[in-house]
Amino acid sequence: MAFDLATLDAPFAALKAYDWGADAAPFKTIDDAVIAAHGDAALRVELEKRFAALLGAGTSRAAKEYVCRKLMMIGTAASVPALAAFLADKDNSHMARFALERISGPEAIEAIRKALGSVPVDLKIGMISSLAARGDAACVPMLAGLLAGDAKIAAAAAEALGTIHTSEALQALSAVDPLAGNGLGRAVVDARLACAEALISQGKRNDALAVYKALAATAAGKPEARSVELAATRGILACLDTLAAS
């Protein structure tokens, strides 16, 4: 049975005026509609249209947050422009990503990638983490370019490169000192270890071995890098065991 769109009018009116602490009972109808939109393209289009309208001026941060939570579940490329408009907004950037990160298709990734180059420094880490969550290999050059800048952003970029773990990502990571301070070195180490694990899963054990050996050599004899040496040694042993067996 088709969802009765008229039942949404009052709840959406309540949502437009909503702020934290107000009666949220009317939202139950919207929640039900979001679930019903699975397999009902027309309802989905209608909901997205109504949600996008609420992302405009005149709604509270609480209302925008609710909308982003729903678009996280059913948003499509149609919602991307309205969400992308908030990526540089300190108050709403995270919730815009909350939705965009989960919307499939290239439009959402492109919007986050574009924002990475322009949002304030404090918000860049969020863009980076969402690109990593999407496994966006196309952003590797952009992330590699961040490794030499602000340490916190560089560390986030390194983590993202480890999550993406392509050969290009490993190449970029290999150019950074794994013992660098301010958290960067630890992120680089973790990312290079993740890349080595990916190489092992691809059957490229000699390549992985080279990654582990390089890390072990860098950490050898340095008390502050004992956990790095241990992790690299564990990797070396795992590679050698398998190579010997084969």
Place this chain on the structure above:
Amino acid sequence: MAQRPMKEQRARSRRGFLKATGAAAGAAFAAPYVITSKALGDATTPPASDRIVVGGIGIGNMGSGDQGAFLGRSDVQYVAVCDVREKWRTGGKDRADARNGNKDCAAYVDFRDLLARTDIDAVHIGTPDHWHSIMTIAACRAGKDVYLQKPETLTLREGPLMVAAARRYGRVVSGGSQRVLGDYRGIVDPCWAGEIGAIKSVDISVGGPSMPCYLAAQPTPPDIDWDLWLGPAPWEPYNSGRCDGNFGTGGNSWRSYIDYSGGSLTDWGAHHFGGTIFAADLREVQPTKVTYHPASADGKEAAYVSVTYPNGTEIFHNRPAQLRPAPSVAHQGSILIAGDGNPRASKPVPLYKNGEGSIYGDFIQCVKTRERPFRDIELAVNTMTGPHMIAIGYRLQRSLNWDRAAQQFTGDAEANRLLDRARREPWTI
């Protein structure tokens, strides 16, 4: 169970283990730097070099309980606490100081400061669930072993990342349900003894998933770092009902709300599912299917959800009583296990590694020996996939299929959106 004789404990001391296993494994350990009046040990306390140096992160409620357990161990040197709430932080420091007979226990607001200490071997984490993965992974990277309160995960994506971090750095990471082995032997023993045959179905009665939070803004009190309490969760205004540390899920604690917890389903559920999955010997696997059973047309029976495991065992959450088969064994009416009645070969029940009746002792023993603990993080993650999938089944009101290798639902892109959620900057995993 009898405690292992002190002589035997000494024989398996950390120092001896390091010597025996060489430099590679030895790199995992940091010798304790804190020298106390008992540094050289006595009749009841091992010397400092044989004690594990521990700190606690999230020290209220269950965190304080965990702290008490570690403070009660003679083989632990407890040196630091961390909490974003001043009352918990101060209370935790006072308890440690009283136990240590000094004022030396450090107190931190930010867990990163505690993890930066090179003298700490292990941490216990008792924060709300939305912090578990970030802190556990950070601790592994920092070379610490971890005792992590249940439920270990908040999302399905977090689990494999936590396991990867533990394995990558060779850390001992134990989940934290003390009840799995402690409370459920009544169902575990007959199942492992093969007495009830192949387990066909299990009915678990426990509360449901967490819910959205619409609480009003209140003035933020001065004794809490609210931004750090929220951490990776969406920003919301302070309200005591969001962050109070009690165990309720009726709307007056963080366990009620979806941004911070999976609700009773993953909280008490971690115990009930943990005991059940242990009894059914399903800790190594994950469900393959989630089945949503709609409410009856007359509204008399509420909707319920089940998960099916690779061997066909189906675990039902809150199935109506009249639909449940007669159980072969039961736990206090909340877990009903039905077998096929054809006796099978018995298997020895896995126990805590140190032979004590304590998951804390199991963890500390494994820190010393580098064995995997009773509730190793991988087993804990597997266990929690069931309740998390059930929650998603309720949320979407439909059935799903799970591909363990891909860690994704099959053919349902919308369900896969719920595998994880974007974290608020600057927090990442």
